[in-house]
Amino acid sequence: MTRKSITTISAIAAAASLSVALPAANAADIIPKDQSVRNVVLVHGAFADGSGWKGVYDNLTKRGYRVTIVQNPLTSLADDVAATKRALERQNGPVILVGHSWGGTVITEAGIDAKVAGLVYVSALSPDAGETTAQQYEGFAPASEFVIETTKDGFGYVSPEKFKAGFAHDVSDADVAFMRDAQVPINMSAFGTKLENAAWRTKPSWAVIATEDKAFDQAMLIHMAERINAKITKVSASHALFTTQPAVIADTIDQAAKTVSAKQR
Numbered sequence: 001m002t003r004k005s006i007t008t009i010s011a012i013a014a015a016a017s018l019s020v021a022l023p024a025a026n027a028a029d030i031i032p033k034d035q036s037v038r039n040v041v042l043v044h045g046a047f048a049d050g051s052g053w054k055g056v057y058d059n060l061t062k063r064g065y066r067v068t069i070v071q072n073p074l075t076s077l078a079d080d081v082a083a084t085k086r087a088l089e090r091q092n093g094p095v096i097l098v099g100h101s102w103g104g105t106v107i108t109e110a111g112i113d114a115k116v117a118g119l120v121y122v123s124a125l126s127p128d129a130g131e132t133t134a135q136q137y138e139g140f141a142p143a144s145e146f147v148i149e150t151t152k153d154g155f156g157y158v159s160p161e162k163f164k165a166g167f168a169h170d171v172s173d174a175d176v177a178f179m180r181d182a183q184v185p186i187n188m189s190a191f192g193t194k195l196e197n198a199a200w201r202t203k204p205s206w207a208v209i210a211t212e213d214k215a216f217d218q219a220m221l222i223h224m225a226e227r228i229n230a231k232i233t234k235v236s237a238s239h240a241l242f243t244t245q246p247a248v249i250a251d252t253i254d255q256a257a258k259t260v261s262a263k264q265r
Contacts, residue, residue: 029254031064036264037117037257039091043070043084044242045101045124046186047158047167048179052100055246060253066092074186077105077133077193084110091115094264096256097199098249099124100242101215102186105133111199117260119200120253121207122242123216126224129198134191136224140217146239148188155185166214168240179240200228206256208233208241208249215239231255
């Protein structure tokens with residue numbers, strides 16, 4: 001077999017593999033032309049950045065959604081809310097606002113924006129107005145496998161030794177090594193900042209909960225979701241479900257958009 005033949009076969013195999021990994025959307029998945037909510041804004045959590053939403057982005061854009069990904073500076077709640085508001089200002093219509101983990105606190109504050117039609121919490125925090133993020137942990141079992149190391153200037157990283165077990169145990173060793181070494185630290189003082197608003201009090205909410213999440217006590221996740229009266233979907237996944245479960249998350253976002261749109265007709 002010639003080198004050219006081998007190259008051609010390899011290219012075909014690679015294309016076939018990609019078509020399996022990223023299947024074309026079915027006709028039923030494409031959003032109808034009369035659906036009013038067609039915009040989605042994705043907000044990442046601590047120790048990560050917006051690139052983790054790639055699978056969710058691909059899934060939703062194939063259906064016809066306009067998707068914007070926020071890059072949180074993670075320097076304060078106010079800074080992350082400002083970054084999210086900038087993204088919301090650029091939307092051309094109503095939005096489903098989505099947050100993972102710490103991103104849930106951010107969308108709770110920023111979600112009062114008039115463009116936000118619904119909220120989706122992905123294993124996410126959801127404080128009330130006047131509460132801090134840190135208060136949400138009170139009364140629940142500590143996350144012993146999720147260990148945060150704090151720098152002298154007050155920024156937190158997930159312990160490298162505990163990163164896979166505590167953050168992404170269902171991710172391949174190669175990918176989790178990259179996530180570990182690329183993690184974005186958060187200013188730990190942000191967890192002690194009181195919220196001024198709680199968007200979930202006036203906006204319909206959905207929640208996707210990872211049943212193998214080691215960053216939060218499972219009872220804590222359920223308690224938060226039930227308190228905000230969210231429609232709950234559970235999925236077997238780690239705290240990194242925003243990366244590992246794009247189909248489940250995209251389906252939930254799609255359901256939220258369709259439900260809100262139907263009510264607006």
